[in-house]
Amino acid sequence: MVKGDLDPTNWDEFRTTAHRMLDASITKMENADQGRVWTPLPQDLRDQFSRDLPRTGSNPEQVMNDIMPYGAGNTHPRFWGWVHGAGAPSGVLADIIAAAMNVNAGGRDHIAPVVERQVVRWCADIMGFGDDASGLVVSGTSLATIIALKVARDKALPTVRGGGIGDARLVGYTSKQTHTCVKRAFDMLGLGSDALRMISCNDAFEMDLDDLRAQIAADRADGLQPFCVIGTAGAVNMGAIDDLDGIADIAKRENLWFHVDGAFGATARVGHLVRDQLAGVSRADSLAFDFHKWLQTNYESGIVLIKDESAHRHSFADRPEYLRGTERGLAGGAFWAVDYGPELSRGFRALKVWAHLVEHGIDKLGASIDRNIETARYLQARIAREPKLESLAPVPLNINCFRYVTNDVNMDAINEEIVIQLQESGVAVPSTTRLNGQLAIRVNITNHRTQNSDMDLLVDEVLRLGEMLSVAAA
Ligand SMILES: Cc1ncc(COP(=O)(O)O)c(C=O)c1O
Numbered sequence: 352m353v354k355g356d357l358d359p360t361n362w363d364e365f366r367t368t369a370h371r372m373l374d375a376s377i378t379k380m381e382n383a384d385q386g387r388v389w390t391p392l393p394q395d396l397r398d399q400f401s402r403d404l405p406r407t408g409s410n411p412e413q414v415m416n417d418i419m420p421y422g423a424g425n426t427h428p429r430f431w432g433w434v435h436g437a438g439a440p441s442g443v444l445a446d447i448i449a450a451a452m453n454v455n456a457g458g459r460d461h462i463a464p465v466v467e468r469q470v471v472r473w474c475a476d477i478m479g480f481g482d483d484a485s486g487l488v489v490s491g492t493s494l495a496t497i498i499a500l501k502v503a504r505d506k507a508l509p510t511v512r513g514g515g516i517g518d519a520r521l522v523g524y525t526s527k528q529t530h531t532c533v534k535r536a537f538d539m540l541g542l543g544s545d546a547l548r549m550i551s552c553n554d555a556f557e558m559d560l561d562d563l564r565a566q567i568a569a570d571r572a573d574g575l576q577p578f579c580v581i582g583t584a585g586a587v588n589m590g591a592i593d594d595l596d597g598i599a600d601i602a603k604r605e606n607l608w609f610h611v612d613g614a615f616g617a618t619a620r621v622g623h624l625v626r627d628q629l630a631g632v633s634r635a636d637s638l639a640f641d642f643h644k645w646l647q648t649n650y651e652s653g654i655v656l657i658k659d660e661s662a663h664r665h666s667f668a669d670r671p672e673y674l675r676g677t678e679r680g681l682a683g684g685a686f687w688a689v690d691y692g693p694e695l696s697r698g699f700r701a702l703k704v705w706a707h708l709v710e711h712g713i714d715k716l717g718a719s720i721d722r723n724i725e726t727a728r729y730l731q732a733r734i735a736r737e738p739k740l741e742s743l744a745p746v747p748l749n750i751n752c753f754r755y756v757t758n759d760v761n762m763d764a765i766n767e768e769i770v771i772q773l774q775e776s777g778v779a780v781p782s783t784t785r786l787n788g789q790l791a792i793r794v795n796i797t798n799h800r801t802q803n804s805d806m807d808l809l810v811d812e813v814l815r816l817g818e819m820l821s822v823a824a825a
Pocket residue numbers: 433434490491492493494530532585586587612613614615641653
């Protein structure tokens with residue numbers, strides 16, 4: 352009999368409640384394709400979360416049931432906003448086990464570091480990083496990028512961990528289409544976001560390598576210290592894949608650290624359709640990508656991989672006496688996550704990733720990614736057939752950017768309104784972006800539940816709303 356202050360006084364009652372809540376969760380997951388995509392929060396639900404701090408306990412079950420319809424909607428097959436994964440029911444089970452174990456995966460000799468290393472090994476294998484690569488399962492690509500670029504910075508500036516940046520004038524390079532997490536990493540690493548040179552892109556939104564070479568030469572001539580280049584495997588706006596081999600060649604010649612942001616795109620290596628374009632991923636010094644996007648594990652889970660394990664460890668390892676490892680006992684264990692990243696206390700994220708890979712196998716996950724790419728191509732073909740729609744970017748991967756064409760001077764506002772009405776009606780959730788100055792309806796398909804028929808429904812609705820709004824504006 353457990354006697355902790357916070358343990359249930361009646362375990363049978365707890366078990367019954369837990370089963371009821373699990374049932375409600377399974378019903379929600381089973382009906383992921385039903386009903387509205389996104390539902391705005393009703394005021395009375397918001398009010399539940401502006402109350403005074405409770406001094407005594409009460410049962411939160413009802414409120415937890417009530418909140419379930421009010422997520423962003425990314426479990427629904429018609430959610431295509433930003434880059435959200437749809438998740439999978441099996442992840443819930445792994446999270447239950449992880450919560451019940453309540454391990455701290457920062458270090459020590461227990462099962463969590465062993466599972467995490469297995470996941471890292473598998474990912475290094477998938478990405479062609481070799482047996483000696485190190486890595487860490489993290490919250491997502493944003494954190495993975497900070498870790499990778501810190502290793503790159505520390506390698507370029509061996510005294511930086513103790514002495515700080517000082518007068519060093521490190522500069523790095525990436526394309527104008529790179530995700531903002533790279534700029535944020537430069538800011539957080541004390542390099543300054545201006546030290547990140549935004550290289551121009553070609554018509555396919557891929558990094559212009561002539562511009563890259565010219566910028567590196569200009570910076571060297573100015574006495575700056577180029578130290579890294581960041582390529583993108585799947586740009587957030589339209590899925591462009593940089594010429595990774597070309598960047599790798601330049602990085603090698605210029606002695607730069609080569610990092611790849613592969614948040615969603617790199618995972619298409621497990622499919623067949625674009626595997627060849629992603630071959631250059633394996634030449635990177637470091638790679639960041641997410642499981643919670645195109646691999647469909649539940650939030651949150653991403654990974655950083657670093658080819659040079661010793662550079663990775665040297666960038667973070669610094670354990671004081673109270674964290675000293677021992678040969679035997681619980682303080683043993685060869686892999687302490689705290690030696691490879693900023694967090695000491697951390698949850699057992701690796702379990703849901705491991706369980707997901709084991710349950711589905713990498714071939715099925717690859718087929719699911721390929722199916723999304725086929726669906727994006729299907730949508731592109733439909734857009735090409737519709738005189739009132741205009742494609743605004745090529746579709747190298749899984750993202751379509753297009754717009755409804757009107758004679759109205761305010762075409763951007765009409766397209767923005769189309770997207771908002773699609774969201775508010777609960778029919779679909781695309782998002783928007785701007786390409787070459789034009790507002791685009793952006794449909795990102797990282798959703799294993801999406802079917803081609805959903806694309807037809809989307810196009811029909813865009814045409815209907817576009818016509819209605821154009822008439823109203825006339
Ligand atoms: C290309 C790219 N890089 C980085 C990120 C950031 O990833 P996360 O949200 O997992 O931190 C995203 C998110 O959409 C992305 O699309």
